[in-house]
Amino acid sequence: MFYIYCPYCEEHREEEEFHASGEAHIPRPSDPDNCTDAEWGEYLFFRTNPRGLHHELWVHGIGCRKFFNITRDTVSYEIKETYKIGAKPQFTHAEEKV
Amino acid sequence: MTQKNRLASGGRIDHQRPLNFTYNGKALTGFHGDTVASALLANGVDIVGRSFKYSRPRGIMAAGAEEPNALLQLGATEATQTPNVRATQQDLFEGLVASSTNGWPSPENDAMGFVGKVGARFMPPGFYYKTFMFPQSMWGTYEKFIRKAAGFGRSSLESDVDVYDNINQHADVLIVGAGPAGLSAALAAAKSGARIILADEQSEMGGSLLDSPALIDGQPADEWAVSAIEELSSFDNVMLLSRSTVNGYHDHNFLTIHERCTDHVSDCAVNGQIRQRMHRVRAKWVVLATGSHERPLVFGNNDIPGVMLASAVSTYIRRYAVAPGNKLVLMTTNDNAYQAAFDWADAGHEVVAIVDTRANPSGACVEAAKSRGLKVIIGSAVIEAKGDKRVNGVLIAGIDEVGEKVTGSVEPYDCDILASSGGWSPAIHLSCHTGSRPVWSDEVIGFVPGETVQKQLSAGAINGSFSLESCLKEGTEQGLIAIRNAGFDIEDRSAPKTAPVNEDRAMALFHIPHTKSTSRGPKQFVDFQNDVTASAIELATREGFESIEHVKRYTAMGFGTDQGKTGNINGMAIAAKSLNKSIPETGTTIFRPNYTPVTFGAITGRNVGELFDPERYTAIHRWHVEQGALFEDVGQWKRPWYYPKAGESIQDTLNRECTATRESVGILDASTLGKIDIQGKDAREFLGRVYTNAWAKLAIGKCRYGLMCGEDGMVFDDGVTACLGENHFLMTTTTGGAARVLSWLEIYHQTEWPEMEVYFNSVTDHWSTATISGPNARKVLAKLTDDIELDAESFKFMDWHTGTVAGVPARVFRISFTGELSYEINVSANYGLAVWEKIMEAGSEFNITPYGTESMHVLRAEKGFIIVGQDTDGSVHPHDINHGWAVVDSKPFSFIGKRGMKRADCVRPNRKQLVGLKTKVPDAVIPEGAQAVNDFEQPVPMDMLGHVTSSYYSANLGRSIAMGMIKSGLSRIGETVYYPLADGRVIEAEICSPVFYDPKGERQRV
């Protein structure tokens, strides 16, 4: 069970208070109507599923109800950082993605 | 029965406090301080069960958590039945009732025993699957017999009477194990003031110190342990947990401790005490001082009762004053095990021989044995044990230096107990739980913790540092490191002192050679609990299983409740040798939680019965109960399902409720509908983005139905939203979808459109909602309000007004889910029940009739209104359900779902569409879920057109009504489809409009 630092509450809380909402940094296309089916399908259905560092969207559901991002190692489950929506991650290892 | 194996004095038991207990119905006596295992051994009980596969008699082999055989059923009553209790870990108490769990009719005389003797050769690994799975129809027969004969106990048929507990703990340092390393670590760390938990699985802390002959700081080891614990208990910041197994080491230093609070006291806890408690610990740093488990050697008939681990023999003598036999043969690969022979001799019993597998052992213990006059046979091994239900002799032979071949002649010796030691395996289980891969050490002859992935340290035997001196030293060091890592200052401290012991190297030997090949020789067991033999492992490798993980799955090695604590390394060694590889090349051993079995009670704690899941009640709930309503679970809500009167069938009730509503007035508790208060200057624009229809022009005082879709264009919620002010709306959602919708709004606001000024707040519980519906609804409401104009002009359909109802401030929404004239009366939840009762009073002259969710379903289906989640399933978009009227593509912003419902698959012809279904036989009700076909005589697999989503008998229409999906259904109105049912009937139905009642919608607008 994870121990997660909420960047809004500014403290560690138990995973039970949080909920994972999939991969982070997947913005909604700004002009959906002009997306091809392939582009829309990419946005809707395709995720990187990396071995290693993964940026994830989480919500402090039983807490401040804020969404924020986590950089997590999918092998060790270590949480490298948590950061607010709009901020950039400090840890990125594109080469670890497969 | 006398305790024939009990020594007259000594041990850590109280010889003055006898305890009575029964085993398999026999009355026996033990002493306070005994485990069930030590008491059984004291009483000369040799056989504690039959083996899983071959039904061979099995006895107690170990003294701790690694015991594979002695799994007993405990419990004096049905309600207190507890399966799988390890006799070596269960303290004896007065009145304890234990029985063996396998062996039928009894473990001494077992009906399956012949299988082990006669059928042994014919039961290779995979036997059950290879044999009994075919023919499959017979499996049920085989299974019944096999399970009865080979079971590991049963659970109670009654509810557990005990109370279990969960507790959350935050520790700076958690130390696992209170042996020499753990105690030293705790002593080193205690003065820091940090929050320290020291947990130990045994009833008495001290671990190996409790049966060690060594001196620490000039004190006997066991006395030193007692004073160390005394010192530790004087610190308020140190929590000492005995009988507490750290059973799992999870992510981010989260560990679970299974504490048996009163298991050692009585059959069930008394005076409101807790039976067991699960500590859920978040620790800053963890020190694993979990020690090690002795490995038995693998040789012929090594499972006969009376064959034990060497250290267990010492433990039973020194801690429990039990010498389980008379004539001992000891076989060892190492110096450490000699102690068992010394203890045996000190207990006044005969040591037949110490058989040392090493060619030239030179440690201090060999000299000590000789000076005691004990016979030491070197370069030799016990290749086979003799005996049936108890060892009565052994065959000893010389072996070569690497332990692969028998070289000398085979000599028989008489004995009635055989102790063996193949060295010690570090107890790395918890370290493995974290995902840390253990590494093999030739020095240690075992796996030790590898690179750690958590804030974890380890000390003592878990690292392969087996000597007492190194345990005390590492414990002290690691305790100091842990406390400093956790952010505390502490002075250095030197380790407790003990004299170093001159030990010779141990021999890396696991499988003793025999004069015959493994497959031809007597059975040589590796995993006792799952009856896995050396020849089975060799066979598995011959059959092509090369990875140890595959070998384990094929043979079931390590899959018992002991998780292969005694067998895994031996099994790997045998597989490695058979594959001509080294042990690390064969793989590594991975242990998973839990270290020892955990009861469901401890896991679930207080969350049982009423507290299993939260239940949500509306403010009017008590009234529904008093009216005899039956309830339906909708999410966590308890909603009235229907209100039967005496003598009514469910259909009678529904007919009455539905008819009353259409003919006069009905009332529904609609409080559970999700309500989200939305405010902010961008609230209106936001609604336009998340709903498929238009919101720009909804005036204050008006309500509108909205459909919500996902980005894939599929319907996921619906409801009515009211405009309360220019920047203020009240959204309603489905009862089950409320939380999901709120989260949906938040995620889009926070992650996609944070620039929008809009705020969401769940107000579901703030309001109580009574919906009155039917031609007399206006008359009822008129009696309760004098400040709301109710005439059709002042208060139109889809309007809402504030005012006073029954003297209480209210919001009244004129919206309808029945198609009748309806008012949804919302008042502060605190007034909900009072207002409801006033409405009932006012409506009595109109025979106002409460109806539940079932009648609500019928009434809305008569009108063709959908229920999201029933008539939709996540694969249908608004056009599929003929709700194109609720989709406004011309909105400037590309609302959620717009692009999705234009994907090629969403606009293809031949999609399933929601239609009405009228059965040819009027009172035939098609079962929901039934599949439509065009040709019911088509051979299977038939072409299926879609399923029935809603289907009821409608009393108002005097016939059945249904809605369902049909491929291209909207263009097939008037055509016939068939519903072939599982019982052979075929229901014929005509495709029609889903609006069965008042198709022009006039009744709700009156």
Ligand SMILES: [Zn+2]
């Ligand atoms: Zn928070």
